[in-house]
Amino acid sequence: MNSKIVYSCHGAAKQVTGSCHLVTCNDRRVLIDCGMFQGGREQEQANYEPFGFDPASIDVLLLTHAHLDHCGRIxxxxxxxxxxxxxxxxxxxxxxxxxxxxxxxxxxxxAMRNQRRGRRRDEPDFVPLYTLDDALHAMDYFAEPVAYDELVPVVDGIQARFLDAGHILGSASILLRLDDGQQQRDMVFSGDQGNPGRPILRDPVPAPPADYVVMETTYGNRPHRSLPDSVDELHRAVRETVARGGNVIIPTFALERAQEVLYYLHRGILDGAIPARISVFLDSPMAISATEIFRRHPECFDAGFIEQLNHGDPFAMPSLHFSRETGDSMAINNIESGAVILAGSGMCTGGRVRHHLKHNLWREKSSIVFVGYAAAGTLARRIVDGAQSVRIFNEEIRVRAQIWTINGFSAHADQAALLKWLGTSPRRKVLLVHGEYESGMTAMAERLEGLGIATGMPGMHEPILID
Incomplete structure (x- = not known):
């Protein structure tokens, strides 16, 4: 019996970003995610390369969640x-x-800045990967939304069930039911799995029985620090920085992380763990919009958080300022002490946080607090790894601020949580993606093989027969 079901990985293959997976069944083609590669120049260049398949041949795209490394190339x-x-x-x-x-x-x-600088046309970012018009046009192809736990027809021979992944608002793992006329196979795509026990979203739904699982391994090699300890450290970072007359810069992912940090800052003020006199700035138009979207989707919230919503806004605090306009963002740089500034991007690859780093990274009184994953090659990773100086806007900036790395806020499951999500159901094979090859991915492979679970680590554009 020859299978007509083929899987191939076109992003996040032996690396963390750029998630993009293709399943072919009965000559119908379904894509799961189409994310952007993030990191250094090599990763940026990869976004401009061909997909490895003909986009016109794809019948349906299933999107697990809205992080840039999963939706950014749509x-x-x-x-x-x-x-x-x-x-x-x-x-x-x-x-x-x-x-x-x-x-x-x-x-x-x-692109406009690089053109003014005289960058070569064959370098990344001389022209935008896509324009605002392209992004608006892409929204025309979004169909009616899918509810969690409903089995929906995708194309002939393929059905899908979206399961709550607890990673960010609306995130899902996806079960595909595949029938090529000769055999039936179930295949689960983890998307990004959430860290259980968070205050806002529900815990991830465990992986259902399936023949194949395509699983992320971002933190496949280690545990997270406990959430209470991480919250205490965040509050300590704020207290100590304010006491010595500096600012706190928190490079923040706009989706989920910004809202969660706001929640814990608010709790810290209410509980007296941090000074009530601090000024908190959410300096990210995207994070501001995302916070407003959060309020419109209570169907994703944990029951305890819904109860808090009934008694007031868990994000709001008297000292919170939303900075949408560029002028408002620039004015923050005039504040020398007592400010907690949440700004994107989380990996410092762009956005307003780079301006705040330029004004505070060299100041011994200030602190930079990293609360999320930093991919290799990013500015955030260089700072976390102990760089003495970094280049920002073509200027060399000394790193003199206190650097805090608090990984307990991660929206990704750690090794133990991934194993719990995977469960003990028999699997033909677990295909490992979305992780650093030399650490998270290989460590998870060794752990699973030790449990008697067959694994694979797909190469880029490598076809794999689902038999």
Whole structure:
């Protein structure tokens, strides 16, 4: 019996970013995610390369969630010929619109700067990967939203079930039921799995029984610090920095992390763990929009958080300021002490946080607090790894601020949580993706093999027969 089901990985293959997976069944082609590569120049260049498949041949795109490394190349996919449907949850559709428009705007600005600097046409970012018009056009292909736990038809021979992944608002793992006329196979795509026990979202739904699992391994090699300890450290970082007369810069992912940090800052003020006199700035138009979208999707919230909503806004605090306009953002740089500034991007690859780093990284009184994953090659990773100086806007900036790395806030499951999510159901094979090859991915492979679970680590564009 010859299987007609083929899987191939076109992003996040032996690396962390750029998630993009293709399943072919009965000559119908379904894509799961179409994310942007993030990191150094090599990763940026990869976004401009061909997808490894013909975008016009894709019938349906299933989107697990709205992080840039999962949805960031959708406008390019449409620009290059995709004309199918995009299926995802209601919250992910709303967030993806904000994320893609923000990315397009940043790309257009960066391209204009690089053209003025005289960069070569064959270098990345001389022209934007896609434009605002491309991002708006991509939204035309989003179909009616999909509800969690409903089995929905995708194309002939393929059905899908979206399961709550607890990672960010609207995030999902996806179960595919595949029937090629000769055999039936179930295949689960983890998307990004959430860290259980968070205050805002529900815990991830465990992986259902399936023949194959495609699983992320971002933190496949280690545990997270406990959440209470991480919250205490965040409050300590704020207290100590304010006491010595500096500012706290928190490079923040706009989706989930910004809202969670706001929640814990608010709790810290209410509990007396941090001074009530601090001024908190959310300096990210995307994070501001995302916070507003959060309020529109209570169907994603944990029951305890819904109860808190009934008694007031858990994000709000008297000292909170939203900075949408560029002028408001620039004015923050005039504040020398007592400010807690949340700004994107989390990996410091772009956005307003780079301006705040330029004004505070060299100041011994200030602190830079990293609360999320930093991919290799990013500015955030260089700072976390102990760089003595970094280049920001063509200027060498000394690193003299106190650097805090608090990994307990991660929205990703750690090794133990991934294993718990995977469970003990028999699997033909677990295919490992979305992790650093030399650490998270290989460590998870060794752990699973030790448990008697067959694993694989797909190469880029490598076809794998699902038998």
């Amino acid at each position: 406008p390019k996919l449409v620009h290059d010929g995709f004309r199918g449907r995009i299926l995802t949850t209601a919250a992910t559709r709303d967030l993806a619109r904000v994320v893609m428009l923000d990315a397009a705007g940043l790309q257009e600005e960066e």
